[in-house]
Amino acid sequence: MSDPTLQGAALDARVVAADHDRVLHSWSAQAHLPDFVVAGGLGSTVWNHEGRRWLDFSSQLVNTNIGHQHPAVVEAIREQASVLTTIAPSTANRTRAEAAERILARAPEGMRKVFFTNGGADAIENSIRMARLHTGRDKVVSTYRSYHGNTGAAVVATGDWRRIPNEFARGHVHVFGPYLYRSEFWATTVEEERDRALHHLERVIQAEGPTSVAAILLETIPGTAGVLVPPPGYLAGVREIADRYGIVLILDEVMAGFGRTGSWLALDQHDVRPDLVAFAKGVNSGYVPAGGVMVSAEIAATFDERVFPGGLTYSGHPLAMAAIVATLDAMEREGIVENAARVGRDVLGPGLAALAATNPLVGEVRGTGVFWAVELVSDRDTREPVSAATMADVKSRLLAAGYLPFVAENRVHVVPPCVITPDEARQGLDLLAGVLSDVAAAGTARVAAPAER
Incomplete structure (x- = not known):
């Protein structure tokens, strides 16, 4: 950790190793911790030492309402x-x-x-x-x-x-x-x-x-x-x-x-x-x-x-x-509260409603402002929640796509900072829609595979 020559991915790896070795994490089995590193942030974006960037649609624990480093x-x-x-x-x-x-x-x-x-x-x-x-x-x-x-x-x-x-x-x-x-x-x-x-x-x-x-x-x-x-x-x-x-x-x-x-x-x-x-x-x-x-x-x-x-x-x-x-x-x-209301009304609300209308995994969306949840189900008629494995797949795909999610049980909570711009909100929705489309398609393929054989 004290080696000043470490940079980029090597530094991220060292941070993860040191953290997992020394820190007892909340609500976690310590043998199965994530390897996600945040080195900095600004507004609605965070990044690691390697320079990879994520749209923060978690607001960390739904708390960075004014965004990072205001x-x-x-x-x-x-x-x-x-x-x-x-x-x-x-x-x-x-x-x-x-x-x-x-x-x-x-x-x-x-x-x-x-x-x-x-x-x-x-x-x-x-x-x-x-x-x-x-x-x-x-x-x-x-x-x-x-x-x-x-x-x-x-x-x-x-x-x-x-x-x-x-x-x-x-x-x-x-x-x-x-x-x-x-x-x-x-x-x-x-x-x-x-x-x-x-x-x-x-x-x-x-x-x-x-x-x-x-x-x-x-x-x-x-x-x-x-x-x-x-x-x-x-x-x-x-x-x-x-x-x-x-x-x-x-x-x-x-x-x-x-x-x-x-x-x-x-x-x-x-x-x-x-x-x-x-x-x-x-x-x-x-x-x-x-x-x-x-x-x-x-x-x-x-x-x-x-x-x-x-x-x-x-x-x-x-x-x-x-x-x-x-x-x-x-x-x-800066009218940040009004911005949250406007982005929720004009971008997140309509965008999530469209997602619910088109993706078979989405059972319900609900929320207000920049405070929304997308409830994922394996069957819209029975409302059976998707499995923990499916949620893990959704989370990993979102992270890979550059979207930092807040995931709870069978839900993706759409909770970006109140300072998020309409363009950033649309970008986040596009990433979320793409991942859920891919997961839905993969699920359909898995179900269809036995019949095809």
């Missing part, structure tokens, strides 16, 4: 580092106050304060803590199709498989949310799916004992679970249920927030006022780790004379706060 954000971090690199969270700091001001300016009505964290998982942890302390209750209701983070309560609030080997936290209850394509409620219309999902949620709360439920925790739009845009009226219905039983409503905007959906927050597209909003990722595109909780006036007042029993050494870290201020200012100044 000059205004890089400069703000540099300037802050020259003044003050770190300070204790108990100390008042101008940059932290400015970051809170910028966030609250985009917050839903009624939000009064911001509690800063190191990332999205801690934002969820502290949202749950606030809800429990505010209500004096214990249980948290969340959905099976969800991901809320990899810490104690957050991973148990999560519904997917990652919850199961980590179920050490108490008081978590799960329900099914709306997902018409794979309805749990025998629904055939959007309205049926909405109404039956709301009925299911309320009945579970009633069965659990409403006075034991502190919070309903939902991703405004479940992201890793499949970009499941809620039916019109669903979140408003959840709000009504929460109000009926005195339950705190927490919306998780960690992945969906700050431009991803073509609005500042995903909740802006729905008639809902939460009590707490967890955020991270896009608030500063992950340039420096940061997250937080937008706190309503009612819940903030709970801790006016009562100690809030939570804190983090790096809460409101100056470098992260400077990155937030610069990110949100640049997004407003």
Whole structure:
């Protein structure tokens, strides 16, 4: 690694070897790690040491909303580092106050304060803590199709498989949310799916004992679970249920927030006022780790004379706060949120609809802004998901074509940075369509081969 003469492919190979030898990777079997190296990036493109380039249609982990190496954000971090690199969270700091001001300016009505964290998982942890302390209750209701983070309560609030080997936290209850394509409620219309999902949620709360439920925790739009845009009226219905039983409503905007959906927050597209909003990722595109909780006036007042029993050494870290201020200012100044909405409406939405109409592997596409999922099936009638081997084939072909994908279960998530240009979006769609066409043709050939013999 320290050999200054190494360049290009040789350097990439050395980086991979050193990484695999020394780094324990998340959510991975360590004997089967990818050999993908990123040496640099700019805007919607990344490259390795050899000089190969990829369109980043993953936004890494759906967080580089402002793109790679935005000059205004890089400069703000540099300037802050020259003044003050770190300070204790108990100390008042101008940059932290400015970051809170910028966030609250985009917050839903009624939000009064911001509690800063190191990332999205801690934002969820502290949202749950606030809800429990505010209500004096214990249980948290969340959905099976969800991901809320990899810490104690957050991973148990999560519904997917990652919850199961980590179920050490108490008081978590799960329900099914709306997902018409794979309805749990025998629904055939959007309205049926909405109404039956709301009925299911309320009945579970009633069965659990409403006075034991502190919070309903939902991703405004479940992201890793499949970009499941809620039916019109669903979140408003959840709000009504929460109000009926005195339950705190927490919306998780960690992945969906700050431009991803073509609005500042995903909740802006729905008639809902939460009590707490967890955020991270896009608030500063992950340039420096940061997250937080937008706190309503009612819940903030709970801790006016009562100690809030939570804190983090790096809460409101100056470098992260400077990155937030610069990110949100640049997004407003450059119309980046509007760009995400426009690219989604004019390019990604129509392009993915055309793909669904022509490729037999595509069961459904859904999304908004630069937040889409393409669900792949082996049979459109039965909606049987494609195999893990097929998804591995899709992923490897996309990488070979110069497209960096976000792949989850039987889906390719189309989640480029909010700064992506229409031409880049069209280029990415062409690459995706070409790969899926090739995979579909290869699958047809494999099925046809025995009959031909």
